[in-house]
Structures are given as C-alpha cells and as structure tokens.
Amino acid sequence: xxxxxxxxxxxxxxxxxxxxxxxxxxxxxxxxxxxxxxxxxxxxxxxxxxxxxxxxxxxxxxxxxxxxxxxxxxxxxxxxxxxxxxxxxxxxxxxxxxxxxxxxxxxxxxxxxxxxxxxxxxxxxxxxxxxxxxxxxxxxxxxxxxxxxxxx
Numbered sequence: 274x275x276x277x278x279x280x281x282x283x284x285x286x287x288x289x290x291x292x293x294x295x296x297x298x299x300x301x302x303x304x305x306x307x308x309x310x311x312x313x314x315x316x317x318x319x320x321x322x323x324x325x326x327x328x329x330x331x332x333x334x335x336x337x338x339x340x341x342x343x344x345x346x347x348x349x350x351x352x353x354x355x356x357x358x359x360x361x362x363x364x365x366x367x368x369x370x371x372x373x374x375x376x377x378x379x380x381x382x383x384x385x386x387x388x389x390x391x392x393x394x395x396x397x398x399x400x401x402x403x404x405x406x407x408x409x410x411x412x413x414x415x416x417x418x419x420x421x422x423x424x425x
Contacts, residue, residue: 293333293385295394298323299401300333300383301374302357303421307339315340317350317369319357322421324380333383335396353398357381360398 304320319335337350358366360381366372374380380401385394 292394293328293331295385295387297404298328298333298383298385299325299380299404301380302372303332303374305369305372307369310338314338314342317354319369319372321383322374323383333396356398360400362400 300321300323302319303322306318308316308318310316315338317337317339319337321333321335323329323331323333335353337353338346339350339354341347341350354366354372357372358364361372361377361379363371363377363379370376382399382401382404384397384399386397387393388395
C-alpha cells in the first residue's frame with residue numbers, strides 16, 4: 274500500500290469553492306484548449322484570470338460549444354467569441370489560441386449579471402478601457418508561486 278504523506282481525513286476540510294459573485298472583473302484569457310465532451314461535441318475551454326481587485330488571482334472558466342448538433346448552441350458560442358474579441362480589440366481570430374493573452378496582451382471586463390431565475394448568472398464581456406475595479410473588503414491573497422503571463 275502507498276503512503277499518503279501523513280494524510281489524516283479528520284484534519285482536511287472539503288469544499289470552500291465560492292461562486293464568483295455578480296459584478297465586474299478585469300480579466301485576461303490565460304489559456305484556451307480545444308476539448309471533446311463525453312457526448313463527442315467539441316468545445317473551447319477558456320481559463321480567465323482576474324487581474325486586479327479583491328478577487329485578483331482567481332480564475333473563471335468559460336466553455337464554448339463550437340461543435341454541437343444544436344445550431345443555437347454553436348451560435349451562442351460564436352457570439353461569445355465575437356464579444357470577447359471586440360472587448361479586447363482584436364481581429365482575425367481564426368482559432369482558440371488567438372484569444373490568449375500571450376498572443377495580444379489585451380485585457381477585458383467580465384460582467385456577471387443575475388438572471389430572472391434564482392441563482393441564474395450570465396456572463397458578458399466588455400472593453401477594459403477606463404475600467405476601475407470597485408473597492409471591496411480585503412480577502413486572503415492567492416498563494417505565491419510563479420507569476421502568470423499577465424503579471425510578467
């Protein structure tokens with residue numbers, strides 16, 4: 274049997290993930306990856322890094338269904354890609370890698386908006402030009418480590 278390095282289940286807390294609240298966040302697309310769902314549909318997984326404010330260092334993930342049987346689902350993904358491109362002021366997006374920060378060094382604002390149903394939240398993307406992060410209570414800083422590309 275393998276050793277778990279002193280693991281003691283009574284000392285480990287589970288959970289703690291907090292959904293990103295309604296609000297505006299300055300972000301960059303740190304990484305993208307083309308993946309396949311269990312159903313065999315292609316989607317682009319976008320890892321967005323919050324780059325300033327009390328949530329700096331947190332990540333938000335957007336999955337864009339670019340290969341799906343339902344044309345409305347694909348159209349929604351294409352609309353989001355266009356919204357992101359316009360928000361960052363980039364053109365000529367031909368593949369998911371063109372959206373990454375290390376390709377163009379552009380930021381955008383991600384706005385989380387409450388929907389009509391309880392717990393429903395929509396995400397929109399806008400230009401970061403003139404954006405000022407709202408003040409909020411101090412929170413615990415993200416763990417130190419290698420700096421992400423947007424901080425280098």
